[in-house]
Amino acid sequence: MQAQLLRRTLPSLVLGLLFLSTPAMGICLDKYQELFGQLQKQTDIMQCTSLLLDPYIKSQGLDKDGLKEHCRERPGAFPSKDALQRLSKREFLRTLHTMLGSILHRLTALQRDVPKAQDLETLNRAKQNIRGFRNNIHCMARLLPDSSETTEPTPAVPATSPSPTPTSDTFQRRLEGCRFLHGYHRFMHSVGQVFQEWGESPSRRRRHSPHGGLRKGVRRLQLSRRNKRLPPRGQLPR
């Protein structure tokens, strides 16, 4: 019984610690549907290879015949769609949050191999988009009720970041970067599919984010957040 209780409360505690570790700043969007829509739009954008992969392939000279075949996602670098679909919303959000952090690090590393300012700008914009996506995940996590999805099993996601094996070979580095970006877009595509399921499946929606419970939770979150944030707001370091 205690083990069961611990199993239920542990994810919530981890997630809570996760979001608590994020410095409290601006106000999250407290409308679930809007936020959910933003997340979906973001995944739609981020899975599009024209924003990141294609420019990279072109800039790195990997758009030659035969080379594209090698620009494939390294297996295991990103969670699969199935793995993501098995996660509860909270676990999914946590996993996504973690993965995006790793991706940001990887993109920062990738910037060193991009000499052109235009490509740098593209990478910066991509990184900014990922940060925004993480912000929305943070906010969505805060909108989710504390008691939901506690029965879901621990997700089978890579424990490590999708960092490549360090190599001094430039071509290999480019290729790894290409594979990473390919995996990134595929991963975001999978995330988009998961979000789509969130919106399409009433049962799942009901199970994962019941409106009544969500609204209650949101209301509760708003109240608690107001209570928590309003007084110290002016004292927060800016």
Add this chain to the structure above:
Amino acid sequence: MLALQTWIVHALFIFFTTESVGELLDPCGYIKPESPVVQLGSNFTAVCVLKEKCMDYFHVNASYIFWKTNHLTVPKEQYTIINRTASSVTFTDTSLLNTQLTCNIRTFGQIDQNVYGIRIISGLPPEKPKNLSCIVNEGKKMMCQWDPGRETYLETNFTLKSEWATEKFADCKTKRDTPTSCTVDYSPVYFVNIEVWVEAENALGKVTSNHINFDPVDKVKPNPPHNLSVSNSEELSSILKLTWINSSIQGFIRLKYNIQYRTRDSSIWSQIPPEDTASTRSSFTVQDLKPFTEYVFRIRCMKEDGKGFWSDWSEEASGITYEDRPSKAPSFWYKIEPSHTHGYRSVQLIWKTLPPFEANGKILDYEVTLTRWKSRLQNYTVNDTKWTVNITNDRYIATLTARNLVGKSDAAVLTIPAYDFQATRPVTDLKAFPKDNMLWVEWTAPNESVNRYVLEWCVLSDKAPCVPDWQQEAGSVHRTYLRGNLAESKCYLITVTPIYADGPGSPESIKAYLKQAPPSKGPTVRTKKVGKNEAVLEWDQLPVDVQNGFIRNYTIFYRTIIGNETAVNVDSSHTEYTLSSLTSDTLYMVRMAAYTDEGGKDGPEFTFTTPKFAQGEIEAIVVPVCLAFLLTTLLGVLFCFNKRDLIKKHIWPNVPDPSKSLIAQWSPHTPPRHNFNSKDQMYSDGNFTDVSVVEIEAANDKKPFPEDLKSLDLFKKEKVSTEGHSSGIGGSSCMSSSRPSISSSDENESAQNTSGTVQYSTVVHSGYRHQVPSVQVFSRSESTQPLLDSEERPEDLQLLDNTDSSVGNFPRQQYFKQNCSQRETSPDSSHSERSKQVSSVSEEEFVRLKQQISDKNNLHSLKISICPSGQETVLPHGLFPFQSIWDSTLKHYIN
């Protein structure tokens, strides 16, 4: 003494100053606060603290302190001495923005020394920024702007702050030239809500605006669609297809559009219904367009849900719809031209080119058909818009169609009436008026059904012929405007002809102006007739080319040189006017102005002078005067005629002709009579002036004695023999009397009756008015004036006595009267001598005569007077024999 003291004080001050230059650099005190910024309207207190060293040096303390603001001493009421070294000053309701405040001391009783100075800056704290809004121009960074609020008079910094829930962005500091807007340094991240606010801060405080939280994608102003192109469709002449390329924002958001279009020659845009373009697309087909018409399009976009901003309009693109068959038959009309061929008419068929919106394409040619009653149809293809054909005097029906690439228009049908056709049924109430810079024509339709109307118009001019333009209107139209290129100030003759099924009706015409103007020239006035007090002015109607409008009235201005101008309005239908009440013999200046609805124009000035007299006035004066004169003359003549005897007696008494007297018969020395007969000769001589009239008056009415009768017979005989020599001087004097004299009468009775007064005169040859006559003449007097008794003149009688003393015994009943007694004293010796000579010669005969007379008992007394100076001598009546005797005797004596 005082001057010495002042000099000492100054010297000491300089000494101390020079002694302690280094020490003076170190102020004697200080003011707290050092750099105050004071809010306007608030209280402010400053404290001046003196240093001990200075106090000792100058022997002063805090009571010596006085304050100055901008070099003006602050009243002591505002001072407060805190202690021996410190004094404060307090200002309430600070209003100066920038004030210099100094702390001073008075040393040695009279030298003011500045201790310390500060500058007080006043202002207001910033107001809370309002109306914060942000915009994200696609491809650019986010820019926010706000309303800064009131003026603070202080340097105020605005900072735009932004953050996510998990991340804070760098502050955006405003630039000095744009203190109310700021563009962030980072690229916006769509679909992530961001919180933005503004902080305004100056020396008096910091204030923050309301926070706004938004998704940057909802603040996007997209770039406009580009590469807009237009294409038509051969299948449908009413559509055009637009294609374009959306901006890259389309990858993030859905768009909606505004599509606007207009025809090339229009400036008004039409818009596609927004609901038709409410979703993302890259093409659109515009329908319900006119065939063969060029359209111009433009497009813009924004976020589909309406959040954000519309993009700018795209560049314009144009396209032309495909052709369609002409939608309307051309306007069709005709003109009959004179033909030299007998029995034929030259008809010019004319038509209008279809406007593009009716031609629906390029008109390739026109097809004309001409049909005479029950005859074969004749087809003609014409490329022009007119066609002349000779037709008979019969009735014809002409049709016209326009053809373009796609097809033909409907046929316009025109009936050309027969030569002898009499048009009737005109329109009524035809009106023409300008409105909205167009010339409108309005009429009332006839009672019969009208197929259409033809409006013709031309410019009326004296210089150019009327070349009509025309247009056609549908039968239902009763009001339209002339669609020609009309000019202002031109007179248009507008004719409306109704077209019936059987031919044209009777035309009606009216004149109109698109816009009137004052006449270009004024009328030239002249006088038609000028009278003493009036003048008839006349002028010609202005030529239509200079009228510039309808002449509504004329105004005649006239004045004298010194007088005020008088204006008279005259109706425009008149061409003459009579100015009345003018002053005679006065110069008048007259000019004339013609007025249209828009103003008038003066004509040249004309001058005329009124005459002194009216026409006929002189005649009216002269004629009556002349008539009066004539009448007076006539009356005078008549008077003279009636009173001729009286006048004659006074002016030209008749003198009997002595030559015709019996005495003359008796006298052997009768002077030649021929010298006396001719009046002309007598008058030509004109020198007889002294006339003596001898009047013999019978003493009674007794019959003469036989001797007398005998002598009378002798006298008669002599008279017959000397008929042609008898003198008629009596009849020619004063008046030519027809009174018979003894010399011309044969009848005894008449001799007795009328010869009772036988006049004789002796024309003494002396000059008239003392002029010496050249010839001595005799004249007979016919005067019946009796000789007056000269009782009062005894000298007359004396003369008689002296002359003939032998007859002195005659009774003095009858006598000769001598009117003039001067004869006796006249110094004219020639006459005296001649008289003496006469008496000496015929003395013997005279005695004998005297005896004869004395024999008669009842002889009349006789008196004779000779007046050489022209005096009258009168013989008494009824003494014809004696008279003759006396005549002869006298003549004898005279001779």
